[in-house]
Amino acid sequence: MxxxxxxxxxxxxxxxxxxxxxxxxxxxxxxxLLGPTLRDGAIVYDPIESLADLxxxxxxxxxxxxxxxxxxxxTALFGFASSPxxxxxxxxxxxxxxxxxxxxxxxxxxxxxxxxxxxPSALLGVRACDLAAIAIQDRVLLHDKYTxxxxxxxxxxxxxxxxxxxxxxxxxxxxxxxxxxxxSSGYDIALTEIIExxxxxxxxxxxxxxxxxxxxxxxxxxxxxxxxxxxxxAVDRAGATQKRSLATDGIRDLLFDxxxxxxxxxxxxxxxACANCTMACPTxxxxxxxxxxxxxxxxxxRRRKWDSCFTHAFSYIHGGSVRLTAKSRYRQWLTxxxxxxxxxxxxxxxxxxxxxxxxxxxxxxxTEEAAAIRGLPAPPAAQGETHDGNVPDR
Numbered sequence: 001m002x003x004x005x006x007x008x009x010x011x012x013x014x015x016x017x018x019x020x021x022x023x024x025x026x027x028x029x030x031x032x033l034l035g036p037t038l039r040d041g042a043i044v045y046d047p048i049e050s051l052a053d054l055x056x057x058x059x060x061x062x063x064x065x066x067x068x069x070x071x072x073x074x075t076a077l078f079g080f081a082s083s084p085x086x087x088x089x090x091x092x093x094x095x096x097x098x099x100x101x102x103x104x105x106x107x108x109x110x111x112x113x114x115x116x117x118x119x120p121s122a123l124l125g126v127r128a129c130d131l132a133a134i135a136i137q138d139r140v141l142l143h144d145k146y147t148x149x150x151x152x153x154x155x156x157x158x159x160x161x162x163x164x165x166x167x168x169x170x171x172x173x174x175x176x177x178x179x180x181x182x183x184s185s186g187y188d189i190a191l192t193e194i195i196e197x198x199x200x201x202x203x204x205x206x207x208x209x210x211x212x213x214x215x216x217x218x219x220x221x222x223x224x225x226x227x228x229x230x231x232x233x234a235v236d237r238a239g240a241t242q243k244r245s246l247a248t249d250g251i252r253d254l255l256f257d258x259x260x261x262x263x264x265x266x267x268x269x270x271x272x273a274c275a276n277c278t279m280a281c282p283t284x285x286x287x288x289x290x291x292x293x294x295x296x297x298x299x300x301x302r303r304r305k306w307d308s309c310f311t312h313a314f315s316y317i318h319g320g321s322v323r324l325t326a327k328s329r330y331r332q333w334l335t336x337x338x339x340x341x342x343x344x345x346x347x348x349x350x351x352x353x354x355x356x357x358x359x360x361x362x363x364x365x366x367t368e369e370a371a372a373i374r375g376l377p378a379p380p381a382a383q384g385e386t387h388d389g390n391v392p393d394r
Contacts, residue, residue: 010205010223011203011204011205011223011228011231012203012204012205012215012220012221012222012223013201013202013203013204013220013221013222013223013227014191014201014202014203014204014215014218014219014220015199015200015201015202015219016075016077016193016200016201016202018218018219018220019051019077019202019218020050020051021217021218021219022161022189022214022215022218023048023049023050023051023124025214025217025218026122026159026214029214030119030120031119031120031121031122031159032047032117032119032120032121032122033047033048033049033121033122033124034046034047034048034087034090034121034122034123034124035048035053035054035123035124035125036048036054036055036078036080036083036124036125037053037054037055038055038058038069041069042060042067042069042083042084043055043058043060043069043080043083043084044083044084044085045083045085045086045087045089045090045123045125048124051077054077054078055077055079055080056075056076056077057071057072057074057075057076057079058070058071058072058079058080059071059072059076059079059080059167060080060081060169061169062081062082062169062170062171062354062358063170063171063358063363064171064357064358064360064363064364064365065357065358065359065360065361065362065363066358066363067084067358067359074195074200075195075200076193076195077193078125078163078191078193079167079193080167080169081127081165081167081168081169081171081172081354082127082129082130082169082172082353082354082355084280084355084358084359085280086130086133086280086281086282086353086355087123087126087130087133087134087282088133088137088281088282088283088284088285090121090123090154091134091137091151091154091155091158092137092141092148092150092151092154092285093150093154094279094305094306095303095304095305095306096113096114096150096303096304096305097113097114097301097302097303098113098114098289098302098303098304099111099112099113099301099302100112100113100299100300100301100302101299101300102298102299103297103298103299108300113302116150116153116154117153117154120156120157120158120159121154121158121159122158122159122160122161123158123159123160123161124161125161125162125163126160126161126162126163126183126187127162127163127165127180127181127183127353128162128164128165128174128179128180128181128182128183128184129172129174129177129179129180129282129351129352129353130282130351130353131160131162131183131185131186131187132174132177132179132180132186132351133282133283133351133353134155134160134186134282135186136283136345136347136349136351137151137282137283137285138155139345139346139347140283140285140345141285142155144345150304159188159210159211159214160186160187160188160189161187161188161189161190161191162183162186162187162189162190162191163183163190163191163192163193164181164182164183164190164191164192164193164231164234164235165180165181165182165235165238166181166192166193166194166231166234166235166237166238167238168181168238168239168241168242169354169358170243170244171244171354171355171357171358172242172244172352172353172354173242173244173245173246173352173354173367174239174242174351174352174353175239175240175242175245175352176242176244176245176246176247176248176352177246177248177348177350177351177352179351179352180239180351180352181235181238181239181242182235182239185207187207187211188206188207188208188210188211188214189204189205189206189207189211189214189215190204190205190207191203191204192204192231192234192235194227194230194231194234203223203227203228203231204218204220244354244357244365244367245367246338246350246352246366246367246370246371247370247371247374247376248338248348251338251339251348251370251374252338252339252340252342252343253339254339254373254374255334255335255338255339255373256335256339258373259331259335261373263369263372263373264327264330264331265327266372267327267330267364267369268325268326268327268330270362270364271310271326271329271330271362271364272326272361272362273310273311273312273326273329273330274310274361275308275310275311276356276359276360276361277310277333277355277356277359277360277364277366278306278308278309278310278333278356279306279308279359280355280356280358280359281337281355281356282351282353282355283337283349283350283351284308284349286306286307286308286309286314287304287305287306287307288304288305288307288314289302289303289304290302290303290304290305309323309329309332309333309336310326310329310330310333312324314329315332334366334369334370336349337349337350337366338350338370350366
């Protein structure tokens with residue numbers, strides 16, 4: 001326990017150099033660490049071991065259909081808005097072996113599928129929008145009529161270290177969705193990174209008993225009102241400077257009442273039905289079951305894989321697929337995400353992270369499409385784009 005322990009009911013100051021003690025404390029408690037790191041030209045969430053694995057001094061420039069790493073002029077450890085991947089990758093994995101059958105002396109022997117994780121995970125650097133997405137997936141996969149045991153085995157015991165956003169990417173619109181940029185719940189510890197000419201530190205706050213226990217093992221000092229104001233101002237600025245927004249008032253009825261709106265045809269002319277938006281989305285949860293066997297018919301596997309409403313086979317029933325066109329698939333996705341989700345799960349299916357905008361190859365913007373259905377002009381951030389199927393060079 002830190003020798004200078006103080007009551008942790010209020011935020012404390014942790015020097016950036018001491019943040020490694022937080023990771024060490026979690027490792028001693030048996031957690032496997034997951035956090036942001038550099039890989040394949042992007043900042044991704046991967047297993048980490050120490051502070052050296054974090055993307056110190058790196059950020060990412062994002063726009064519709066565009067993502068580029070860029071060096072910062074400081075050594076910020078969390079100086080980026082969002083990762084191409086969400087935490088869904090670990091909590092709701094994309095490919096899971098459910099079971100196998102092996103032919104043995106003329107009979108089949110059933111083999112178990114992938115085992116649950118041997119250790120709970122500690123997620124480092126969870127943004128407010130992703131906390132909101134995890135809460136949505138909890139509601140869908142844990143607290144609905146049926147429990148997803150695969151998700152449950154990964155979610156149980158997970159330790160969440162949130163990082164408050166002090167900068168927003170041009171594709172972010174969490175402020176209009178009420179999901180950020182401040183993380184207000186769903187975490188064990190929340191960090192706000194503050195970099196000044198003469199110091200690099202974190203304002204740290206524990207929200208759970210185990211969070212307070214972990215934080216007490218990290219060297220810290222008492223915070224002051226001035227530093228708390230600076231942290232609050234930085235988070236408020238991140239929300240105030242967001243270029244995109246999505247008007248949510250009455251959106252359920254708006255979309256249900258505009259099933260035949262001509263905008264669906266226009267967006268379909270651009271949409272490649274590639275499913276990038278659903279793969280990057282932190283709340284999309286659709287899966288399919290795939291059976292396969294080897295050439296000699298000695299082994300058969302049953303796997304669960306992510307699926308998408310943008311694929312032709314997703315809506316297949318006897319006789320063919322229900323949604324044959326890109327128009328019908330995009331309409332299904334947007335209407336389900338922003339409208340039908342309210343009926344099913346009592347919330348929007350969108351948290352405003354902007355990943356679907358960044359990772360759409362042709363730069364389709366969900367905020368722009370929703371505004372067009374409403375009869376409003378495109379958000380300022382999207383007005384540089386043409387609407388004839390082309391996206392200008394960036």
